[in-house]
Amino acid sequence: xxxxxxxxxxxxxxxxxxxxxxxxxxxxxxxxxxxxxxxxxxxxxxxxxxxxxxxxxxxxxxxxxxxxxxxxxxxxxxxxxxxxxxxxxxxxxxxxxxxxxxxxxxxxxxxxxxxxxxxxxxxxxxxxxxxxxxxxxxxxxxxxxxxxxxxxxxxxxxxxxxxxxxxxxxxxxxxxxxxxxxxxxxxxxxxxxxxxxxxxxxxxxxxxxxxxxxxxxxxxxxxxxxxxxxxxxxxxxxxxxxxxxxxxxxxxxxxxxxxxxxxxxxxxxxxxxxxxxxxxxxxxx
Ligand SMILES: [Zn+2]
Numbered sequence: 001x002x003x004x005x006x007x008x009x010x011x012x013x014x015x016x017x018x019x020x021x022x023x024x025x026x027x028x029x030x031x032x033x034x035x036x037x038x039x040x041x042x043x044x045x046x047x048x049x050x051x052x053x054x055x056x057x058x059x060x061x062x063x064x065x066x067x068x069x070x071x072x073x074x075x076x077x078x079x080x081x082x083x084x085x086x087x088x089x090x091x092x093x094x095x096x097x098x099x100x101x102x103x104x105x106x107x108x109x110x111x112x113x114x115x116x117x118x119x120x121x122x123x124x125x126x127x128x129x130x131x132x133x134x135x136x137x138x139x140x141x142x143x144x145x146x147x148x149x150x151x152x153x154x155x156x157x158x159x160x161x162x163x164x165x166x167x168x169x170x171x172x173x174x175x176x177x178x179x180x181x182x183x184x185x186x187x188x189x190x191x192x193x194x195x196x197x198x199x200x201x202x203x204x205x206x207x208x209x210x211x212x213x214x215x216x217x218x219x220x221x222x223x224x225x226x227x228x229x230x231x232x233x234x235x236x237x238x239x240x241x242x243x244x245x246x247x248x249x250x251x252x253x254x255x256x257x258x259x260x261x262x263x264x265x266x267x268x269x270x271x272x273x274x275x276x277x278x279x280x281x282x283x284x285x
Pocket of ligand 1: 179
Protein backbone atom coordinates (compact mmCIF):
# COMPACT_ATOMS: atom_id res chain seq x y z
CA UNK A 1 0.00 0.00 0.00
CA UNK A 2 2.78 2.36 1.01
CA UNK A 3 4.59 1.59 -2.21
CA UNK A 4 1.42 2.29 -4.27
CA UNK A 5 0.92 5.64 -2.50
CA UNK A 6 4.54 6.54 -3.14
CA UNK A 7 4.12 5.79 -6.84
CA UNK A 8 0.91 7.90 -6.92
CA UNK A 9 2.69 10.89 -5.37
CA UNK A 10 5.59 10.47 -7.77
CA UNK A 11 3.26 10.50 -10.80
CA UNK A 12 1.39 13.53 -9.42
CA UNK A 13 4.71 15.30 -8.81
CA UNK A 14 5.94 14.61 -12.33
CA UNK A 15 2.63 15.82 -13.80
CA UNK A 16 2.80 19.06 -11.82
CA UNK A 17 6.39 19.69 -12.98
CA UNK A 18 5.41 19.03 -16.63
CA UNK A 19 2.41 21.39 -16.38
CA UNK A 20 4.54 24.13 -14.75
CA UNK A 21 7.17 23.76 -17.50
CA UNK A 22 4.50 23.96 -20.23
CA UNK A 23 2.88 27.05 -18.71
CA UNK A 24 6.30 28.69 -18.32
CA UNK A 25 7.13 27.97 -21.97
CA UNK A 26 3.84 29.52 -23.09
CA UNK A 27 4.49 32.63 -20.96
CA UNK A 28 8.09 32.92 -22.27
CA UNK A 29 6.75 32.58 -25.83
CA UNK A 30 4.33 35.44 -25.18
CA UNK A 31 6.72 37.89 -23.54
CA UNK A 32 9.98 37.33 -25.40
CA UNK A 33 11.03 39.16 -28.51
CA UNK A 34 11.48 36.59 -31.23
CA UNK A 35 12.28 38.68 -34.24
CA UNK A 36 15.87 38.84 -35.47
CA UNK A 37 16.77 42.42 -36.40
CA UNK A 38 19.99 42.85 -38.37
CA UNK A 39 21.92 46.11 -38.78
CA UNK A 40 24.03 46.53 -41.90
CA UNK A 41 25.69 49.61 -43.44
CA UNK A 42 27.13 49.98 -46.94
CA UNK A 43 27.26 47.33 -49.68
CA UNK A 44 30.29 46.58 -51.85
CA UNK A 45 31.04 44.30 -54.77
CA UNK A 46 33.68 41.71 -53.84
CA UNK A 47 35.24 42.14 -57.30
CA UNK A 48 35.54 45.95 -56.94
CA UNK A 49 35.66 46.59 -53.18
CA UNK A 50 36.97 50.16 -53.50
CA UNK A 51 34.19 51.37 -55.77
CA UNK A 52 31.55 52.29 -53.16
CA UNK A 53 33.27 52.31 -49.76
CA UNK A 54 31.44 53.59 -46.69
CA UNK A 55 33.01 55.52 -43.78
CA UNK A 56 34.26 52.29 -42.18
CA UNK A 57 35.10 49.45 -44.52
CA UNK A 58 34.84 46.73 -41.85
CA UNK A 59 31.10 47.45 -42.00
CA UNK A 60 30.81 47.08 -45.79
CA UNK A 61 29.04 43.84 -46.60
CA UNK A 62 29.52 42.22 -49.99
CA UNK A 63 26.53 41.95 -52.28
CA UNK A 64 27.60 38.36 -53.01
CA UNK A 65 27.33 37.34 -49.32
CA UNK A 66 24.12 39.29 -48.94
CA UNK A 67 22.60 37.39 -51.88
CA UNK A 68 23.52 34.06 -50.23
CA UNK A 69 22.01 35.20 -46.91
CA UNK A 70 18.80 36.45 -48.56
CA UNK A 71 18.43 33.25 -50.61
CA UNK A 72 18.62 31.19 -47.41
CA UNK A 73 16.05 33.40 -45.67
CA UNK A 74 13.64 33.29 -48.62
CA UNK A 75 13.94 29.51 -48.88
CA UNK A 76 13.29 29.21 -45.16
CA UNK A 77 10.07 31.21 -45.53
CA UNK A 78 11.06 34.40 -43.71
CA UNK A 79 8.77 37.43 -43.79
CA UNK A 80 10.68 40.69 -44.40
CA UNK A 81 8.99 43.17 -42.10
CA UNK A 82 8.77 46.94 -42.24
CA UNK A 83 9.52 48.81 -39.01
CA UNK A 84 5.81 49.58 -38.64
CA UNK A 85 4.88 45.90 -39.03
CA UNK A 86 7.47 44.94 -36.39
CA UNK A 87 5.97 47.58 -34.11
CA UNK A 88 2.31 46.66 -34.68
CA UNK A 89 2.58 42.86 -34.69
CA UNK A 90 5.55 42.11 -32.43
CA UNK A 91 6.30 45.09 -30.17
CA UNK A 92 3.01 46.55 -29.01
CA UNK A 93 0.98 43.70 -30.54
CA UNK A 94 -1.89 46.03 -31.38
CA UNK A 95 -2.97 43.80 -34.25
CA UNK A 96 -3.05 40.05 -34.82
CA UNK A 97 -0.52 38.66 -37.29
CA UNK A 98 -2.28 38.44 -40.71
CA UNK A 99 -3.48 34.91 -41.41
CA UNK A 100 -1.44 34.64 -44.61
CA UNK A 101 1.72 35.33 -42.58
CA UNK A 102 1.04 32.89 -39.75
CA UNK A 103 3.45 30.32 -41.17
CA UNK A 104 6.23 32.78 -41.96
CA UNK A 105 9.14 33.62 -39.69
CA UNK A 106 9.55 37.38 -39.19
CA UNK A 107 12.84 39.20 -39.73
CA UNK A 108 13.86 42.84 -40.06
CA UNK A 109 16.85 43.91 -42.17
CA UNK A 110 18.08 47.44 -41.53
CA UNK A 111 20.78 49.54 -43.24
CA UNK A 112 22.25 52.54 -41.44
CA UNK A 113 23.69 55.85 -42.71
CA UNK A 114 22.05 55.90 -46.17
CA UNK A 115 24.85 54.88 -48.49
CA UNK A 116 24.40 55.30 -52.24
CA UNK A 117 25.69 51.75 -52.64
CA UNK A 118 22.23 50.54 -51.63
CA UNK A 119 20.65 51.91 -54.81
CA UNK A 120 23.63 50.67 -56.83
CA UNK A 121 23.77 47.09 -55.54
CA UNK A 122 20.89 46.30 -53.20
CA UNK A 123 17.90 47.41 -55.32
CA UNK A 124 18.96 45.31 -58.37
CA UNK A 125 19.48 42.30 -56.07
CA UNK A 126 16.06 42.72 -54.44
CA UNK A 127 14.45 43.06 -57.89
CA UNK A 128 16.16 39.88 -59.04
CA UNK A 129 15.18 37.86 -55.95
CA UNK A 130 11.57 39.07 -55.95
CA UNK A 131 11.17 37.91 -59.56
CA UNK A 132 13.01 34.64 -59.02
CA UNK A 133 11.05 33.59 -55.92
CA UNK A 134 7.82 35.54 -56.35
CA UNK A 135 8.15 37.08 -52.88
CA UNK A 136 7.91 40.56 -51.47
CA UNK A 137 11.11 41.99 -49.98
CA UNK A 138 11.48 44.98 -47.68
CA UNK A 139 14.46 46.68 -46.00
CA UNK A 140 14.59 49.50 -43.47
CA UNK A 141 16.94 52.44 -44.08
CA UNK A 142 17.98 54.66 -41.16
CA UNK A 143 18.92 57.98 -42.76
CA UNK A 144 20.81 61.13 -41.71
CA UNK A 145 19.18 63.86 -43.83
CA UNK A 146 22.22 66.18 -43.46
CA UNK A 147 24.28 63.81 -45.63
CA UNK A 148 21.38 63.46 -48.02
CA UNK A 149 21.22 67.23 -48.51
CA UNK A 150 25.00 67.50 -48.92
CA UNK A 151 24.76 64.84 -51.54
CA UNK A 152 22.28 66.99 -53.45
CA UNK A 153 23.95 70.37 -53.08
CA UNK A 154 27.62 69.45 -53.55
CA UNK A 155 27.24 66.70 -56.06
CA UNK A 156 28.59 64.12 -53.59
CA UNK A 157 27.51 60.68 -54.56
CA UNK A 158 28.45 58.72 -51.45
CA UNK A 159 25.01 59.11 -49.85
CA UNK A 160 21.49 58.57 -51.08
CA UNK A 161 19.58 61.73 -51.92
CA UNK A 162 15.83 62.33 -51.76
CA UNK A 163 15.23 61.05 -55.30
CA UNK A 164 17.14 57.85 -54.51
CA UNK A 165 14.97 57.24 -51.44
CA UNK A 166 11.80 57.88 -53.43
CA UNK A 167 12.93 55.44 -56.09
CA UNK A 168 13.39 52.68 -53.48
CA UNK A 169 10.06 53.50 -51.81
CA UNK A 170 8.17 53.50 -55.12
CA UNK A 171 9.62 50.09 -55.96
CA UNK A 172 8.29 48.83 -52.63
CA UNK A 173 11.71 47.99 -51.16
CA UNK A 174 12.56 50.90 -48.85
CA UNK A 175 11.09 51.73 -45.47
CA UNK A 176 12.68 55.09 -44.63
CA UNK A 177 13.32 55.91 -40.97
CA UNK A 178 15.49 58.36 -39.05
CA UNK A 179 19.06 58.08 -37.74
CA UNK A 180 19.29 61.70 -36.53
CA UNK A 181 19.99 64.84 -38.54
CA UNK A 182 23.81 64.75 -38.55
CA UNK A 183 24.74 61.37 -37.02
CA UNK A 184 26.15 62.99 -33.89
CA UNK A 185 26.14 61.23 -30.54
CA UNK A 186 22.91 62.26 -28.80
CA UNK A 187 24.02 61.39 -25.30
CA UNK A 188 25.11 64.45 -23.35
CA UNK A 189 23.74 66.95 -25.89
CA UNK A 190 22.08 70.16 -24.83
CA UNK A 191 18.33 69.56 -24.92
CA UNK A 192 17.74 72.09 -27.69
CA UNK A 193 20.37 70.53 -29.94
CA UNK A 194 19.04 67.06 -29.15
CA UNK A 195 15.52 68.12 -30.11
CA UNK A 196 16.81 69.60 -33.39
CA UNK A 197 18.56 66.31 -34.23
CA UNK A 198 15.32 64.42 -33.62
CA UNK A 199 12.78 66.80 -35.18
CA UNK A 200 14.69 68.17 -38.16
CA UNK A 201 15.63 64.72 -39.44
CA UNK A 202 11.98 63.71 -39.24
CA UNK A 203 10.81 66.86 -41.04
CA UNK A 204 13.27 66.59 -43.91
CA UNK A 205 12.51 62.92 -44.54
CA UNK A 206 8.76 63.47 -44.38
CA UNK A 207 9.02 66.50 -46.70
CA UNK A 208 10.95 64.38 -49.19
CA UNK A 209 8.10 61.86 -49.35
CA UNK A 210 5.14 64.17 -48.64
CA UNK A 211 3.28 63.32 -51.86
CA UNK A 212 3.79 59.55 -51.60
CA UNK A 213 1.09 57.26 -50.17
CA UNK A 214 3.68 55.72 -47.80
CA UNK A 215 4.32 59.12 -46.15
CA UNK A 216 2.50 58.32 -42.90
CA UNK A 217 5.02 55.59 -42.06
CA UNK A 218 8.14 57.62 -42.93
CA UNK A 219 10.54 58.71 -40.14
CA UNK A 220 8.46 57.59 -37.17
CA UNK A 221 11.04 55.08 -35.92
CA UNK A 222 14.59 55.96 -34.87
CA UNK A 223 18.04 54.33 -34.66
CA UNK A 224 20.43 55.95 -32.15
CA UNK A 225 23.73 57.04 -33.80
CA UNK A 226 26.72 55.10 -32.37
CA UNK A 227 24.25 53.23 -30.15
CA UNK A 228 24.75 55.98 -27.57
CA UNK A 229 21.77 56.74 -25.39
CA UNK A 230 20.70 57.41 -21.84
CA UNK A 231 17.42 58.14 -20.06
CA UNK A 232 17.21 61.68 -21.43
CA UNK A 233 17.83 60.61 -25.04
CA UNK A 234 15.27 57.82 -24.68
CA UNK A 235 12.64 60.14 -23.16
CA UNK A 236 13.12 62.85 -25.80
CA UNK A 237 13.14 60.35 -28.68
CA UNK A 238 9.88 58.84 -27.43
CA UNK A 239 8.22 62.26 -27.80
CA UNK A 240 8.64 62.20 -31.58
CA UNK A 241 9.14 58.55 -32.52
CA UNK A 242 7.20 55.36 -31.87
CA UNK A 243 10.26 53.19 -31.35
CA UNK A 244 14.05 53.34 -30.98
CA UNK A 245 16.68 50.87 -32.19
CA UNK A 246 20.01 49.99 -30.60
CA UNK A 247 22.98 48.42 -32.36
CA UNK A 248 25.09 45.30 -31.85
CA UNK A 249 22.97 44.24 -28.92
CA UNK A 250 23.99 41.08 -27.13
CA UNK A 251 21.86 38.13 -28.07
CA UNK A 252 20.84 37.68 -24.47
CA UNK A 253 18.69 40.79 -24.91
CA UNK A 254 16.40 38.69 -27.04
CA UNK A 255 15.44 36.68 -24.00
CA UNK A 256 13.64 39.58 -22.42
CA UNK A 257 10.58 41.54 -23.31
CA UNK A 258 11.80 44.47 -25.39
CA UNK A 259 11.56 48.07 -24.41
CA UNK A 260 10.08 49.68 -27.55
CA UNK A 261 12.62 52.49 -27.26
CA UNK A 262 15.52 50.02 -27.08
CA UNK A 263 14.88 47.41 -29.75
CA UNK A 264 17.96 45.17 -29.99
CA UNK A 265 19.77 44.73 -33.30
CA UNK A 266 22.50 42.34 -34.40
CA UNK A 267 25.33 44.33 -36.01
CA UNK A 268 26.72 42.81 -39.21
CA UNK A 269 30.37 43.31 -40.18
CA UNK A 270 32.31 42.58 -43.36
CA UNK A 271 33.65 39.23 -42.13
CA UNK A 272 30.37 37.68 -40.96
CA UNK A 273 29.61 34.81 -43.30
CA UNK A 274 26.06 34.37 -44.64
CA UNK A 275 25.99 31.04 -42.78
CA UNK A 276 26.77 32.78 -39.47
CA UNK A 277 24.03 35.36 -40.05
CA UNK A 278 21.55 32.65 -40.97
CA UNK A 279 22.42 30.72 -37.79
CA UNK A 280 21.85 33.87 -35.73
CA UNK A 281 18.48 34.42 -37.38
CA UNK A 282 17.50 30.81 -36.68
CA UNK A 283 18.65 31.11 -33.09
CA UNK A 284 16.20 33.94 -32.49
CA UNK A 285 13.38 32.48 -34.58
ZN1 LIG B 1 25.11 55.16 -38.11
